[in-house]
Amino acid sequence: MFEEVLSEEAIAAAEELSPLLADFYLAGGTGLALQLGHRKSVDFDFFSRELFQSDILLQKIRPDKILFAREGTLHCEKRGVKLSFLFYETALIYSPAVWRKIKVADWRDIIAEKFKAISQRGSKKDFYDLYAAVILKMGIEEACLIFKKRFGSSDMNLYHVLKSLTFFDDAEGEPMPHLLMGGEKWEWKNIKIFFEENIYRFEKGLIG
Structure with missing residues (x-):
């Protein structure tokens, strides 16, 4: 993975979150940049095929700021890094990669x-x-x-x-x-x- 696409704060946030993300995978621009190395990326988009309750997730990740929360959707910040958690039913075609114990969509x-x-x-x-x-x-x-x-x-x-x-x-x-x-x-x-x-x-x- 091309970790140079991320800031030190983003890597630290990922390390802190990784034990809590068993039901999620990383995708979006950051997931792609980690695998291609073509550009910097500043936020994390996590997806789950399991409908989750944002209040329960909030208790686990303890963000510094909550931007939006409802069932199946949470936008927040931790260590100055924007995090999005989204319920998304569409299945992945390929097996995810793993980066710092976090699943990353192919x-x-x-x-x-x-x-x-x-x-x-x-x-x-x-x-x-x-x-x-x-x-x-x-x-x-x-x-x-x-x-x-x-x-x-x-x-x-x-x-x-x-x-x-x-x-x-x-x-x-x-x-x-x-x-x-x-x-x-x-x-x-x-x-x-x-x-x-x-x-x-x-x-x-x-x-x-």
């Missing part, structure tokens, strides 16, 4: 989620994450196949997902992620060009 499962995130409201980080996986780990066609494998039984509109891959309005005003990989191909303008120039390959992979 990067391929997280990439499937990135398609979904972009279709809902694509942040700049989501576009960078999908781009990083495609150029560092797999091709466009394989990425599309994994997305369909994980969410094929859902009612997601694949045409909407495809269109979202070249809709950058929501991402434009956001700050740049703290990248750990440099060079011209990592500039935002070239990330957009990549998706625009390869949209027909994404179409073939998603829709056929």
